Amino acid sequence: MPIIVVDPEQPDPSVMQAAAARIVAGELVAFPTETVYGLGAAAMNPGAIAKIYATKGRPSYNPLIVHVLDVAAAQALVEDWPRLATELADRFWPGPLTIVLRKRPVVPDLVTAGLPSVALRAPAHGVARALLEAAGVPIAAPSANRFQGISPTSAAHVARSLGPDAALILDGGPTRVGIESTVVDLSGAQPVLLRLGGVPVDELEDVTGVLARPAAPREGQPRTSPGLVGRHYAPSGELVVVKTGRLSSALSGARPLGLISFAEQPPPGVDHHLSMPADPREYGRLLYAALHTLDELGCARILVEAVPQQRAWAAIRDRLARSAAS
Incomplete structure (x- = not known):
């Protein structure tokens, strides 16, 4: 499993083109975001998405976050882009905020756990953005570790967790936020806070007003957001x-x-x-x-x-x- 060190601010274009070619070919590439390292695959390729679930041992009821370069790329994947989505993106994108909206049919059901909504984020990390730009496609990427294990904040963590199962690891150094993105659901009549994360709730509610909280899902029921499984982020002991x-x-x-x-x-x-x-x-x-x-x-x-x-x-x-x- 190759590990390639890249400059987090100015990644080598030739390296990013080679990594993007792997994504487009249906392979998995681990890469840094500002939150944690992600295990990426072409979001519109169901075969590649299936590899993510198999590699992580992730249950099919747990959806993936789709990473996009900007608002235009996000809008291409959803049925409606409400004004509140624009306000949130203006303030927090690129950055550690994921927005859930009703998806267009082009988004594979495997990405969304069969739900009618899709979780979208524009990452701020230079390597993640360079990979998205070089690939020219949205990239689905959960954390690059085995299901329920500790999320990785360095390339070494990815290698320790996944071993040879990632085709390539891009080492952009330690992540600067260190925990996953905040997730807010705008797919219904009222905005809902699905997951706490890198954007503090106070800052988020400055834009949204007071956010509703979701009911706890039943075991095996599809989650609207990643990170809602009871045991998660856990060490071996x-x-x-x-x-x-x-x-x-x-x-x-x-x-x-x-x-x-x-x-x-x-x-x-x-x-x-x-x-x-x-x-x-x-x-x-x-x-x-x-x-x-x-x-x-x-x-x-x-x-x-x-x-x-x-x-x-x-x-x-x-x-x-x-x-x-x-």
Whole structure:
């Protein structure tokens, strides 16, 4: 599985043309976005899309996000482009916001889990945009890891998770947002927040007003958005979120024991400790990398100090809760 290092700001055009040719030929290419690394395939090619599901071990009820270069490319895939979509795109695209709208028949049902809507995002990363431009087609790309595993924020994470199953990995360095995009559904009468992510809810609701929340889907029922499976983003060992002040009482159990906390020094009895920043954006950028590190160290149990309850930390709390779910 080739790994090619590319400049995240000015990727080599010849490299991007070669990677785009693989996409157009129906192969899988892993590439960086500003959120996490994606496992990309030509979105209009059902055979290529099937490879994504097979490679990840992803259930067919979990739809994919389709990456596009701009609003015009997005509009070509949907039945209607409401004014609110324009307002959101004007403010947050390119960037970590995914918009769900009713799809045109040209979008394969396999991409959307058979639903009448499609999730669209214009990424901000230079490599992702260069790949889209060179390929000339929309690219469906979930995170480039096995289903329910820790999302990758570096090329090394992709290689560790997928092994030889990606035809090519473009290494554009570590991602700068570090958690997945926020997803908002505009396909119905009322805007709905489907997934917390890289765009804080407060900033989103400055444009949309207060967003509705979806009902929890039944097991096996198609999800309107990726990232709604109960257990997700999880390391191999057990992950436990522990309230501040109770870490010392949680140190028993399987070993090696890892700890992610705000403290510079861990309490006695911790085998591996990673100190995290108190800023939610920086914490989000580093979270998956920290989980990957402790996973690679073989931690059978990982304790994570609970993060603050403020809205700015909502996406982090969501990821930790899903990582800890059994």
